[in-house]
Amino acid sequence: QVQLVESGGGLVQPGGSLRLSCSTSKDIFDIYVMGWYRQAPGKQRELVAIITGGGNTDFADSVTGRFTISKDNALNTVYLQMDSLKPEDTAVYYCNARHYGLGRNYWGQGTQVTVSS
Numbered sequence: 001q002v003q004l005v006e007s008g009g010g011l012v013q014p015g016g017s018l019r020l021s022c023s024t025s026k027d028i029f030d031i032y033v034m035g036w037y038r039q040a041p042g043k044q045r046e047l048v049a050i051i052t053g054g055g056n057t058d059f060a061d062s063v064t065g066r067f068t069i070s071k072d073n074a075l076n077t078v079y080l081q082m083d084s085l086k087p088e089d090t091a092v093y094y095c096n097a098r099h100y101g102l103g104r105n106y107w108g109q110g111t112q113v114t115v116s117s
Contacts, residue, residue, distance in 0.1 A: 002028055002106045004095045009111030012085055020080040022095030022108055029076040033098045036069065036080045038091035045094070049080060085115045
């Protein structure tokens with residue numbers, strides 16, 4: 001069974017930073033596109049950032065320039081560094097692993113990020 005284990009959420013003031021982590025097995029990490037999505041109350045889940053096996057990245061317009069996605073191949077872990085956080089970044093953040101060719105898609109349990117003074 002595929003597991004995506006997330007950590008790093010919490011409460012932070014506007015303008016602050018948080019780093020989310022997501023670890024999985026090597027066979028998933030090496031060949032799946034890893035990403036982060038978020039879902040705010042009353043809204044649909046939306047893409048935040050993705051990173052391919054080759055290290056190519058893509059970001060939602062709303063987080064470009066503030067968030068960074070990276071991966072540690074030795075630890076099979078993907079990170080989401082979130083800087084200059086805004087109240088509108090408040091949401092449950094989900095780690096995702098997706099293999100477009102195989103049509104497989106896995107989700108982590110979600111971690112709450114709250115940006116508030």
